Amino acid sequence: xxxxxxxxxxxxxxxxxxxxxxxxxxxxxxxxxxxxxxxxxxxxxxxxxxxxxxxxxxxxxxxxxxxxxxxxxxxxxxxxxxxxxxxxxxxxxxxxxxxxxxxxxxxxxxxxxxxxxxxxxxxxxxxxxxxxxxxxxxxxxxxxxxxxxxxxxxxxxxxxxxxxxxxxxxxxxxxx
Amino acid sequence: xxxxxxxxxxxxxxxxxxxxxxxxxxxxxxxxxxxxxxxxxxxxxxxxxxxxxxxxxxxxxxxxxxxxxxxxxxxxxxxxxxxxxxxxxxxxxxxxxxxxxxxxxxxxxxxxxxxxxxxxxxxxxxxxxxxxxxxxxxxxxxxxxxxxxxxxxxxxxxxxxxxxxxxxxxxxxxxxxxxxxxxxxxxxxxxxxxxxxxxxxxxxxxxxxxxxxxxxxxxxxxxxxxxxxxxxxxxxxxxxxxxxxxxxxxxxxxxxxxxxxxxxxxxxxxxxxxxxxxxxxxxxxxxxxxxxxxxxxxxxxxxxxxxxxxxxxxxxxxxxxxxxxxxxxxxxxxxxxxxxxxxxxxxxxxxxxxxxxxxxxxxxxxxxxxxxxxxxxxxxxxxxxxxxxxxxxxxxxxxxxxxxxxxxxxxxxxxxxxxxxxxxxxxxxxxxxx
Numbered sequence: 001x002x003x004x005x006x007x008x009x010x011x012x013x014x015x016x017x018x019x020x021x022x023x024x025x026x027x028x029x030x031x032x033x034x035x036x037x038x039x040x041x042x043x044x045x046x047x048x049x050x051x052x053x054x055x056x057x058x059x060x061x062x063x064x065x066x067x068x069x070x071x072x073x074x075x076x077x078x079x080x081x082x083x084x085x086x087x088x089x090x091x092x093x094x095x096x097x098x099x100x101x102x103x104x105x106x107x108x109x110x111x112x113x114x115x116x117x118x119x120x121x122x123x124x125x126x127x128x129x130x131x132x133x134x135x136x137x138x139x140x141x142x143x144x145x146x147x148x149x150x151x152x153x154x155x156x157x158x159x160x161x162x163x164x165x166x167x168x169x170x171x172x173x174x175x176x
Numbered sequence: 177x178x179x180x181x182x183x184x185x186x187x188x189x190x191x192x193x194x195x196x197x198x199x200x201x202x203x204x205x206x207x208x209x210x211x212x213x214x215x216x217x218x219x220x221x222x223x224x225x226x227x228x229x230x231x232x233x234x235x236x237x238x239x240x241x242x243x244x245x246x247x248x249x250x251x252x253x254x255x256x257x258x259x260x261x262x263x264x265x266x267x268x269x270x271x272x273x274x275x276x277x278x279x280x281x282x283x284x285x286x287x288x289x290x291x292x293x294x295x296x297x298x299x300x301x302x303x304x305x306x307x308x309x310x311x312x313x314x315x316x317x318x319x320x321x322x323x324x325x326x327x328x329x330x331x332x333x334x335x336x337x338x339x340x341x342x343x344x345x346x347x348x349x350x351x352x353x354x355x356x357x358x359x360x361x362x363x364x365x366x367x368x369x370x371x372x373x374x375x376x377x378x379x380x381x382x383x384x385x386x387x388x389x390x391x392x393x394x395x396x397x398x399x400x401x402x403x404x405x406x407x408x409x410x411x412x413x414x415x416x417x418x419x420x421x422x423x424x425x426x427x428x429x430x431x432x433x434x435x436x437x438x439x440x441x442x443x444x445x446x447x448x449x450x451x452x453x454x455x456x457x458x459x460x461x462x463x464x465x466x467x468x469x470x471x472x473x474x475x476x477x478x479x480x481x482x483x484x485x486x487x488x489x490x491x492x493x494x495x496x497x498x499x500x501x502x503x504x505x506x507x508x509x510x511x512x513x514x515x516x517x518x519x520x521x522x523x524x525x526x527x528x529x530x531x532x533x534x535x536x537x538x539x540x541x542x543x544x545x546x547x548x549x550x551x552x553x554x555x556x557x558x559x560x561x562x563x564x565x566x567x568x569x570x571x572x573x574x575x576x577x578x579x580x581x582x583x584x585x586x587x588x589x590x591x592x593x594x595x596x597x598x599x600x601x602x603x604x605x606x607x608x609x610x
Contacts, residue, residue: 057572075560124406
């Protein structure tokens, strides 16, 4: 299936739940709401024509310009994206799904935005979601064990956030 | 009293009496068979494992955060340090992602050099994989032989780029330098030397009865598990079965890049008629054997690459010499025209490197390549505003996914089998932790 076909199949199934799309991108993608993500993923995995049996990558992208001189020309509003890259072993096609989130839940700094976990659909999601939680600060609701994976358990902050500040010291070790 | 007491010598009483408690055993982070710094917490009942919890992050070096602060060219040296046993392939993966974003089309010669170098890197990496696996299982000699051969590849790489481990040779737009004079012959000489040696490794390990006993029918992974956990490379291919109509999942075949579609080679998947009786599809032995056969395929690709490189180099040199010879006889205008024509020809065919982009076009690109340990993917997001530094660099590590399957395939095995199973996944912690 070409990516245009995949997009139209999704639109047929979910109609107005597909909030945005870009079919002419290098890797065509659609945007869904966090609440609809699980249903969309289930459809992507189980539909015989799509059969995305591999989840290659989950990652978060923090859209924030911290340089005050560049803010006006940044070209985006501050937000957080969680990006899912799928591929199909059977049909050999690829697809991307994005979820747009506020940087903080209810705009309260420190409250992590929430996305439903897809760890029950793909084993890959388990560790990738933990990594995204660890580094980008996204809470995956329903994840079996959402703990930090690369950083130590008592680390503070989410380093891949653009406004992250490296700690001054960590257990007596000078940071910066 | 009616209750009869059994004599103390009755063995059934002793069996009821001895209870083994569940125990947590720490393996690593300094355990030699964890290939770097990986900590496995084993939940055991006696000798039997009921759960394996890997703890990672000891080698985390913030590679993705660094990527947000440097230009793609500056980032190349950091990719070397991900999978440090296959630095060339990491360079290639990141370069391909940036080139996809910039929609660059590389000259033929650059692609040929890349294929030669990437496949040599694959051979070197699989040699270490084989040697270190032997080491995990307690045999020392294959390791020495593997390193003897790898040393020669490192010498060849050193000639090409001056480094022996962190090459930064393959870069955005092609390769950093052209191959040095006489390198092709020396490479061919090495290939001729290596080819007959592979059979020796088979006698040392593959067909060694002790090795088979330690690896066959162990750590069996089904195709479904492998796909669900995102396992790729030899780890996935060891679980596929051509008899059931599985495609040989190798990105060089499925989504060819760098002109791999024009090379004659096979993607290796079972069944292997020569497999020992004890081996089961998807076990540690199969994963190991897939790697061994891939070395042979890589040799085939390198040989074809070298054959293609020679005429490209000669023709390019000839054109350049021709132009140099006659340029003094041309008028300024003619000279300009001829030079432009020559440059255009080099850009499509004879050059080893195009000028790298000065800034990244808005957009994003996700590109996966077939590295020795699986599919190494890079996701590069450029800023919408004109900028040379990407907004986000994400490294999708193949070993990270391959390692996450550990718990699934170690359940129910013995503690002594852990090195054999974990070793067969052949991961490098530098790439897992990034």
